Structure formats: C-alpha cells, structure tokens
Amino acid sequence: MRVLHTSDWHLGARLKQVERLSDQLRRVEEVLTICDKREVDLLLVAGDVVDETSPTKMPALIERLGDLLRPRLERGLVAVFLAGNHDRPWIFPFLQGAGDLFSGSAESARLHFSSKPELRIVKARGGERLRLMLLPYPWAWNYSLEAVPGATAADRRREMARAVQGTADGLAAEAASGEKIPTVLVGHLLVTGVESKRHELTESEDVPVPRTAIPNYPYAALGHIHQAMALGNQSRRYSGSIERMDFGEMEEEKSVVLVEVGKGDLLPEPEVVPLHPTELFELNWHPGDSIEEKAATVPEGAITKLRIHMERGMSPQAIQSQAKWLIGPRLLFPPDIVPLGGTTGGHEAGPALDRLDWQENVRLWVGERVAEADPLRTQVLNAVEELIAEEAQA
Secondary structure, eight states: OEEEEEOOOOBTOEETTEEOHHHHHHHHHHHHHHHHHTTOSEEEEOSOOBOOOOTTTHHHHHHHHHHHHHHHHHTTOEEEEEOOTTSOTTHHHHHHHTHHHHSOTTTGGGEEEEOSOEEEEEEOTTSOEEEEEEEOOGGGSOOGGGGSTTOOHHHHHHHHHHHHHHHHHHHHHHHHTSOOOOEEEEEEOEETTOOOOTTSOOTTTSOEEOGGGSOOOSEEEEESOSSOEEESEEEEEEOOOSSOOSGGGTTOOOEEEEEEBOSSSBSSOOEEEEOOOOOEEEEEEOTTOOHHHHHTTSOTTOEEEEEEEEOTTOOOHHHHHHHHHHHOTTBOSSOEEEEOSSOOSGGGSOHHHHHTTHHHHHHHHHHHHSOTTOTTHHHHHHHHHHHHHHHHHO
8 A cells, every 4th residue: 555644734823923724735736746646545734734713714724634635535545644632622523524525425534533542443545554553643542630639730641651551552452453554653752862853842842752652663654743754764754844834944844755555564765755745945234234135035935034134223124124025925923033232132232122123022022931841832923923914004
C-alpha cells in the first residue's frame, strides 16, 4: 500500500494580522496533487489539522477543504486525520458528522477523523489492507490528577506520558493477537530527546514520551514537530508542517513523506517529497534608504516583516505608512522598531517610538499572562492580532 504522511496543516492559523488560509490550502492542494501523481492509496495527516476557532469562518474553511478532498475520495483515496493539540475537542466530531460535505455516502467510509487512541484497519482501492495504531495528542487522556491534592502540572505530564506508553503497549498487544496484516503507528507526540523549534512546546511544557513507546512497526508517522526529521532510522519520521508557521521557520524546507508498506516491512526507503511553502521575507530599512526601492525587492506573494532602524527622536510613522501602501496586506503590522545609537529595545528609544509601539505593549502584556502550555494560547494571541489590526485600520 502506498502511503503519504503529512501533518501540522494548522488550517486557519494567522501570522499576526495576515490571513494564511489561502496559503495553507495551496499547500494542501499540492499535497493532494502528489497523491494523484504518485497513485497514493492512503493519506495520513498526523495532527494539528485545524487552528480556526471562529464559528463564522469555519463553514468556508470546511467547504474549501471539501472541494479539494472530494474528487480524490471519489477516485478511491483513503484519508485519515488524527487530532493534535491545536485541534479543539469539538472539531473532529463535527468534521466526522459533516462527512457529506467532503464526500458522498459511498465515499464516507474512506474518510476518518480520529480523536481517541484506537486500532483501525483501512482498505486500499486495490484491496490491500493496513492496520493503523492511532495515538492522538494525549492532553485529553487522563484527568485523574486534577482531584489529587498537591498534584502539579509536572506530575500530570509524567502520568500522561505513562498513559501513552501503557496505551501503546495495550494496542500493540491487541494488534499482535489479531489478523496478521502490517501495522503503522500514527501519533501526534513529542518524543523524548527531539529538539523542537520555538513554535512547539518544550519537554518541560509538553508530554514527552520515550522512544520505547513507539512500537517497531514498518513505519511510524509522527506529527507535532514542524521540522521534518527521522528518529534514528528512516522508518520513524516527523513529516513536519506543510507551511512555514512564523519567522522562526523562515529558512526551513517543507515536505511530505511517501511510504510503501508491504507484508512485514517497508518496501523501498521512505521518500521525502519537497513542497513549495510561502516565502517569508525580512526587510530592513535604515535612515537614508529609499522605502520605494526596498519595497521593490519583496518577492511576489511573500509575507514580509519590516524592521525599521531609527535614530532617537525620529518617527517611524511615515516609513511604516509608505511600506503598508507599497507592500500591501502581506506586510506584518506594526513593524519592528530597532533604535540606533546603543539602545537595545523599542521601549528605550524615546517617547516618539513608545507612543507608536502600543501594539507591542499589548502583545507583551497578553503574552505574559497566558502560559506557554495553555492549549488556547495560540487562539488568544491570534485574537489579539485581529483586534490590533482592526484598531490600526480604524
């Protein structure tokens, strides 16, 4: 069976005030085109599928995603989506219930949204069968410590990591006692020892599980880490995100993994297939530069971050207004302000800069009050960016 492994679509996630859904869906279309060209039987999406939380925007997102999936499902593609930490608890039941929006009744059996640990057997259009061990993100697995006096967040994470190990062992035993067909693990997990970028949670904030929790199956399709990587050998992989989520990922290449699974083992070595993510571009302006000439260097379609280097007493208002007009809605706003003359931060650059940096003060204030480990942190920060953008346009 030919399998395409991808993860971390984050549909609906924004970068400051810039809407990313069209970028994200272009990558989804690219992924599905690879499925078409390479005659993929099974699409595995290993978590963090939907970031959108606005009820007014969800219908359009679902309709656009359905338009992309429907013709592939009709041609026999099987698609399995796993819940990650960014997928709200109500999202997957809602999507499964809305299956008719993605496919007709005849194709509904080819579309699965899994938000609980389970074994599932899928059947390819050619008749081949594959067992999936599905391990969604574990935050919702175990609530017992909430009632234990003195239990800390660290206690809870350790208990949940043990629950992941125990669940994986139990499912592996069940699979071993069942029908003798190949098994692939699909998990949205942080494996101990994997260095994650700043967009993901660290081991001290997350639920790191030991590598021993990953059974020795022909393939382990992992999500949660945005950087594509193999864990020791090519049969255990993070596919990485399909889009660059922020400027911390500006230089990262994005890809999916094409895998062929036969009876017992991988056939050829997994193939990493490159994607073409949206370009993120940094633009630096210094006193004496022409903002028109600088703006002309911005690649078409790039999301741009402007960094204005200012001397004390200067106002960035004219430069940022011109840049916004020249570059358009793909310019992150407000720009970064870098004071010249030995100061180290926008808040040390004098009243002219402080007055124009209220947006950053709001971001800092909210960011300090919403914990890094809070599952709603991304949604809160996105809501702040929407409010800032609305105020800036008023």
